[in-house]
Amino acid sequence: MRKIILFDLDGTLIESGEGIINSLHYAIEKMGLPEQTSEDLRVLIGPPLLEQFMSYFDLTKEEAKKVVIFYHERYHPVGLYEGKPYQGIEHMLKELSEKGYILGVASSKPQHLVEEILQHVNYTHYFTLIVGSGEGDIRNTKRAVIKEALREVSFDEKSDNVWMIGDKEHDVLGAREVGVLCVSVLYGYGTKEEIESVSPLVIVQTVEKLHQLLLTF
Structure with a gap:
């Protein structure tokens, strides 16, 4: 599965x-x-x-x-x-890819910028799908971005076979609106209080802890 x-x-x-x-x-x-x-x-x-x-x-x-x-x-x-990948991210993506997980990016950033950033850091090959927001009112919410990502992989299975990983409350809320689970990270830009207030599936402190968790999924 x-x-x-x-x-x-x-x-x-x-x-x-x-x-x-x-x-x-x-x-x-x-x-x-x-x-x-x-x-x-x-x-x-x-x-x-x-x-x-x-x-x-x-x-x-x-x-x-x-x-x-x-x-x-x-x-x-x-x-x-001016941005750079967090330490340990590439190692995590490489191992998850090798183990057969389907990886995607679902970002509120405009689609062309998401693609350009991933190309700049040479991460594009790790992802089966890359989805950002569209022009104007197209995919202008996290819910819409996640929904489009699932459409692109013809997702028709149980929602607990999809995890959304993010650092802000809107990642949790958008995932919940679509019916999938969200893991929140505290090394990003969301505060602990913000994230705890929306009750994600799991909260992790570091990339290393995220890596360990995802290997159990």
């Missing part, structure tokens, strides 16, 4: 905070929004940026779209390449 493991990207596979936060500072300054500390901005890493900007800065959808455009002015040419 197939075992499918879907990974979030930022804060789960890739330590992407430096590039994202630098690009957030750039966008905030260009938009004339109140200055924020880098620590404050960590909360914006992971979930879709449009809704994050609307909520965090109390912006209209049109205003938030402008901030997203400014963000990508820096992120795509520069910030994207």
